[in-house]
Structure formats: C-alpha cells, structure tokens
Amino acid sequence: MFQQLFERSADAIFLFDPAREVFVDCNQAAVEMMRATDRQQLLLVHPAELSPEYQPDGKTSRDKTSEVIDTALAKGSHRFEWMARGMDGNLFPLEVLLTTIHEGERPLMATVCRNITERKLAERQILELNASLEQRVNERTAALQTSEARFRALVEHAPEAIVVFDGDTGRFVFGNEHACRLYGVPMEKLAELTPADVSPEFQPNGRRSSELARELMDEALAGGMSVFEWLHRQQPDGRLIPTEVRLLRLPAEGQNLIRASITDNTERKRAQAALADSEALFSAAFEGSPILIVIARMSDQTYVLVNDAFVKWSGFAREEILGRDSTEFSIWESQDERDEVWADLRRAGSVRERECRLRNRKGDRTTMLISLEVIQINHSPHVLAMGLDITQRKQAEVEILKTLAREKELSQLKSNFVSMVSHEFRTPLGIIQSSAELLREFYQKMQPGQREEQLESIARNTCRMAGMMEGVLVLSRLDAGKLDFHPAALDLNLFCRRVVDEVLSATNRRCAIELTVNAVPVESQADEQLLGHIFTNLLSNAVKYSEPGAMVGLTVERDGQDAVCAVRDRGIGISVEDQRRLFKAFSRGSNVGTRPGTGLGLLLVKRCVELHGGRVKVDSKVGEGTTVMVRLPVFPKEP
C-alpha cells in the first residue's frame, strides 16, 4: 500500500541515503519533474548534481545538502526550499520535506519535493504588487499631506470666516484668520468660546442667541444644511455685525463636528438698504415724472410698466394698457414711423430725442420727443421709452418762425421804404438846389421870365417834398399802429359835403365835383380821420388827372352794412401795366407828365380802407378815365 502511495503520489518523492548522500529510489513524478528519461538517471546521484552549483542563499549545493541532512537527522524532518536543475538544464524552485525513515538499520530519508515555480511566481508578483501598493500609498499620503496643507491654507486664509465647533459641547475647535478677525478674538482663545459668546444676548428675531444656536446646531447635526442670518458681536467694542451663516456637519469619526462659514453682511445690508432707497427713489421719479415713461418687452412689444403721466396722456386705463402693444391703441400716427423707430432701436440699442407724432384715445395729435433704451429685466431685453410732449413748444416754434419771418419782411420793407423815400426826395431836392444856384450865380444874365420859372420850380418842388413827407408820415403812423381805427357816430352825408368843399377849395375849383348820396342813413359808425384821408386823396387825384373844367363824381350808396363810395373822373386814366403797381409806394403812372404827385396817395387810401375793414377797387382805361370804388362797413345791421 505504501509502495502504491509512493508510486502514484503527485509529488515527486526521492529516497535518499544520507550516508552515501545519493538518491536510491524515486517515483514517476520525480522522473517527470526532473525531465529524466527514466528512473535510473536519477539513482545513485548526489543532489548537487541535480542542482545548480549554488543555492539562492549563496552556499554551494553540496554544502547545503550536508547542512539539510544534518538538520533533518537532528530534528527528524526538515522543510526547506531548494533550487533544482532538471535534466534539460532548466532551474526550478522546490519545496522539500526531508523526513528521516528507518528501513532496518540503515537510515534513509524520504525527500518529498514540490515544484513551487508557480508559487514563487505568485509570491514575486505579490511582492511586486505590495511594493507598488506601498509606493502608491506613499505617493497618496504625500499628496494628501500637500492637499491638506493646501486646503488648510485655503481655509485659514479664506476670504470668508470659517469656524469648526464641537456639536456636542458647542465650543469652537477651529477658526480661520478671518473668523478671528470677525469675532475680534485671538485664535488661541477661540477654543474657550461658544457661538453665543461672540453674539449679542438676543438675535433680531427676539430669540436668545444661546438657545437659537443650540437649535441650529442640532439641525445641522441631524444632517441638514442650514443657512441663516446671524448677528455677531465683535470683541472688544461690542460692534454688531450682521452675517450670513451656513452650517454643515463634518464627516468625522467619533466627533460631532460642525463647520460654519460666515459672511459679513454689513456691506450687503448697506447695499440692500441703498438699493431699496434707490428703488424707492426711482419708483417715485418714475411715477411722479411729468415725462411719459413706459417699459415694454422687446420680444412682443407689449407694455409691462407705464407711469401716471403716460396713463393720463393716453386716456386709457392702466389695466387696458398693460400686456398690450402700441398698435392696439393706434398711438402712432404713422405705422412707418413706428417701424423705423423700432428698427433703429434694434440696430443701435437706443434711440435719442426723436420727434414723433403720436395720438391719444381722444385722437389729440401730439408731437413727442422720445428716447428709447434697451434694458435687461430678469435677463430679458426690454425697452425703456421716455416721451416729452413738445406739441406746444413746436407750435410756439412755428409761431416764432412766422413772427420772425414777418419781422424780417417788415424790416426789409422798411429799409426798402427808407431807401425809396431818400431816392424820391433826391429829385425835387436836386431841382430846388440847381434852381437856387442858377438864380444866385446867373441872376443878372436871366430874363425876368426865366427867374420866375426858377422860383416857381423851387416852390413847386418844395410843395412836392412837403406832400411826400406828409404821406410818408401818415404811412409810418399807420405802420407803427399810431393811426388806429376809432369809429364814432358820423353823418356820412354831411362829411362828404365837407370833404368835397375842401377839395374844391384846395384845387382852385379846377373841376366841378358832383356829390350823389343815395338813401344813406344819418347814423353811421366810421373813423372820420381815416375817411378824411381816403376821400381827400381820391378826389384830389380825380381832379388832378382831369382836364380843367371836367366833371368829377362822388357817389355814396348803402349796400347792407356797407357804404359803397365811387369816385369817377374822365381824366387821363391808368394803363394796365401801371395798374399792377398802383398801390406801391412812390409808383406813378407813366402818363402823369408834369402833374405833381408823390406816388403815395393810393397806397395811403388802401391802408386806411383796410384799417376800416373795407375794400378798394380801381377800374380805369387810358384816355377814358378812372373809377375808384371803396366799400366800407359803416352801417348797423338792417332791422
């Protein structure tokens, strides 16, 4: 049975004779292990011959053999490792169990060998793995150390205050620089304190700081992340500092640690207060502004906010306006103008002081000076539009421009008039001067008739100048508004007779004047002075431009409220061309010859008639005569 066990064992087994130090038997497994061709190759062989010269510990295989034999003999058995060499020359490690057995008198040793190449390989791999693991652990430790140092530095110098406290005792365990500064406590003293020690007795909500702190800590320990406002009291002066605190439980074994990060809210509180003030201010400005202000969304152009001024101007209720766009109210007079403004706004981001024509609910047209600006509200683009109603200003501008133009025209007229007057005065003045000088220098050489002629010229031209001056004066008084319309009760019939008499007398009765007054009431309202200028001028002209002895007629009739007065003569008449310049200052007919005149009379008549609210019309033919028709509203309404 033992023989069978020996032969079939999976382990290689040799029988070794310690006296001769050779193998005396071996099994099949041993033959295979040693890559021998048969058992005989291995028998009576010294183990050193089946081994390299040296074993891994540096000893020769022969010495080592003696050594293990001695140990096995002394102890009975000995387990050791051995480096063997197969018959093919390959080395392989063996685990050997050398056991002393007695076969009769002769001691033998059973040598059970197991190839441990694989085990050795595994061992080496494990060793290598261990080395690598160790290295990684070392590296990791170093990294952690660096990282911790870094985090520590980060925490210690963090811009926010960070403290760690023991959730059970409530005492601080750690505090960074910032926290110590915030509390006004040196770092080494911090461990003696609790959060309640660096807070006022009561928090703003009326809770006792110590109680509230305990509650909040418990909450954090329960796993919650609580954020709250906390009023701290700074040492040593007791200054109160509003803060925001975030509590977080720290994962630490065996300890209930809580980390608190504290942000000084003083600035934020101040900014919040300032913002609230500013908001209140802008809100007041927005609502109270006389300028129309609206805010509309860019996306759909609907109104989101409008101020009182806009509501008042538009005539719509605020709730009717909000959520709708301007096209729904037809606020813009021109859709093109609206589109253009929006296009410009989209392109440039703002539109400045654009004049637009808008209208409100009642349809009142308004000229609005608008400015638009794209602003962001909750990250969405809106337009802030402001409008100033400049309708009145525009009207005033138009008026001012009109007045200016009129002033300019008047001033031009005046300057033309002055130059015209000076021009017109030069001719009679020239005649007077030359006549006077001729008389002075050549008086003796002149015939009496010639002297008479020169004197006559002086007198006539002096009169002409005086007439001109009178005319110019009256005209300038009319222009200056000094000759105004002052109607008073007047008997037109009587008045006409008087004027006719005056003209007859002034013209030495050169022509007869026939006065016809038809059904004219005694009562009329007229300005006698203006009427005097009108009739004297017209009648004098009629006489002047008629042949001596010819007939001049003055007819006065009533036509409703108007007195229609016609002055007719059969004189030289006025050419069509001259009629065009009839009412121009100093303009005289080309056919007047030596008849004296200023060219101002008809202009004067026209001005007086207009001042009287009437009209003047001239009808004339050269060689046949002239009729001047004047229509004056002087009578009361007919019953």
Next chain:
Amino acid sequence: MKKILVIEDEPEMRRNITTLLRYHDYEPVAAANGREGFEAAQREQPDLILCDVTMPELDGYGVLRALQAEASLARIPFIFLTAKGEKNDLRSGMDLGADDYLTKPVANAELVRAIEARLRRAEHQSHREFKVRETRRRNPRRCQDSGTGGA
C-alpha cells in the same frame, strides 16, 4: 464849343442843366428819355453825355450798353446823374463802364467840374492816340516790331 447831351426825364431838371451848361459855354442837347437820348447821341455825336438812370422807355444802363455796342459812340465820356444814391447803384453804374457817377442833389459847380474833368481827359487821350497814329504812319516797321504800343 463842346456839345453835351443831357438825357433826363424830369423836365425841370433837364431845363436847369441845359441852362447851366449854356451859361458855361457848352452846347447842350436835351433828350426826355433813354430811347430819345440814344438817337440824339447817334445823330449829334456829342463830346460828353450826362444821363439819368431811372427813366421811361430805356433806362440809363440801357443807354450806356447801347452806346458801347456802337464803335463810334463807345468812347464818348459818359456821366450818370441820378437820384439812385445807394452804394450798389454806384458800383453797378461804374462797372458798366461809366466815367463818373453823380448823385442828386448835386451842386452846379460840382457838376460843371465833373464835366470839365472828363472832357479834358478825353482830349488827352485823343491827342495821345493821334500821336501814336502819326508815329505809326512815319515808322511802320518799328511800330510793328514793338507791337501795338502807345495807348
């Protein structure tokens, strides 16, 4: 006796000027408007023309332009005597090529002085032109070489 054409539409002025000229030994010729004046100039070939500006039919500027268009009349000394006293009136009168521009009222003595001065200058000029013509006639080659020269 120098012949002076007076073109003036104002009868009394016309009369006074002709009277004055006669007393100063000139031979006045009078015309009552521009058209008549131009015809008189063609007919009479006066030594000097005294002309108003504002006149019916043809005004003083028109007369001057018409005279300048006719070679035989273009060199007659021409004086405006007018009531148009503005600076730009004077400027446009002189720009047209008038020799003098007098504004009414003008003293008789001043008018006579202006007439005398223009006549004297015209005489100088014609004398010089005469001399140039004479020189040219005597030395045609030299004058050709030196260009027109003289005036």
